[in-house]
Amino acid sequence: MNVMTTSKLEVVPLSKHIGAELRGLDLSQPLSEADVAAINKAWLDHIVILFRGQRLSQEDQLRLTAYFGEVGALGRPPKYFPPGFNKLLPKIMMISNIRENGEPIGALPDGEMMFHHDMIHHDLPHNGTMLYSLEIPTYGGDTLFASGYAAYDTFDPALKAKLEGKKARHHYNYGSTQKGDGKGTEAFAQSCHPVFRTHDQSGRKSTYVNRLMTTGIEGMSDQEAQPLLDALFDHTEKPEFIYRHQWKVGDVLLWDNRCSTHARDDFPADQRRLMLRTTVAGTVIPT
Numbered sequence: 001m002n003v004m005t006t007s008k009l010e011v012v013p014l015s016k017h018i019g020a021e022l023r024g025l026d027l028s029q030p031l032s033e034a035d036v037a038a039i040n041k042a043w044l045d046h047i048v049i050l051f052r053g054q055r056l057s058q059e060d061q062l063r064l065t066a067y068f069g070e071v072g073a074l075g076r077p078p079k080y081f082p083p084g085f086n087k088l089l090p091k092i093m094m095i096s097n098i099r100e101n102g103e104p105i106g107a108l109p110d111g112e113m114m115f116h117h118d119m120i121h122h123d124l125p126h127n128g129t130m131l132y133s134l135e136i137p138t139y140g141g142d143t144l145f146a147s148g149y150a151a152y153d154t155f156d157p158a159l160k161a162k163l164e165g166k167k168a169r170h171h172y173n174y175g176s177t178q179k180g181d182g183k184g185t186e187a188f189a190q191s192c193h194p195v196f197r198t199h200d201q202s203g204r205k206s207t208y209v210n211r212l213m214t215t216g217i218e219g220m221s222d223q224e225a226q227p228l229l230d231a232l233f234d235h236t237e238k239p240e241f242i243y244r245h246q247w248k249v250g251d252v253l254l255w256d257n258r259c260s261t262h263a264r265d266d267f268p269a270d271q272r273r274l275m276l277r278t279t280v281a282g283t284v285i286p287t
């Protein structure tokens, strides 16, 4: 189903519940007010929006990000940027496995990541994350996006009733402690947020816990909470709620952290992968 929203912009859904490719715009040029409104509507409607075949400067990526809200600060400064990519720090982060003198030049360098919401361990996680793809491996490294709306709408009513109104605890643990291999990092920030989050713009509810970072439920023993959380993790990660994105160079993709989770597939460690990441700052988490 193709839906024309402006004279130039075409919105093509990528799966039943999440994702749309937006065609017809050159993002290296400033957008009209009508197009900015249309891409914001598409983002709200589809959670993940994709633009293919773009060539952006760092200024372009920051301008594009600002169409969706205040550009967010980075959680941590990058250590190094290659020539031509160091001017507008600190609001652009490199996601890369490329190594200089044995050290990764970007964040989150290697391998797969379980489903998560970015920055959920903060009091006010950012609303969205944008990735602009510059180098990709020949295979692997897909990003999977799961709709939290679809998961909420279809979750078992009896289990939902037990979790409605509760808050979950989250902590930063980008690593693999939960796999038991001891490679996880120490928690350095943690937070509590509603298990089911109401989106401040759409008014819809979505699941707001994830397998990578959620550790428990407030006011509930771990014995009682863990089976409920496991059921919710399993439900939110069902294939029917997911869009799998296979990256191409020149892709610009923005996802809504308020109502979706994402995960990354493994990819060959000896092939270069480089993306530039910006964020849309958080606004409010309704309680």
Ligand SMILES: [Fe+2]
Residues within 6 Å of the ligand: 116, 117, 118, 262
């Ligand atoms: Fe992420």
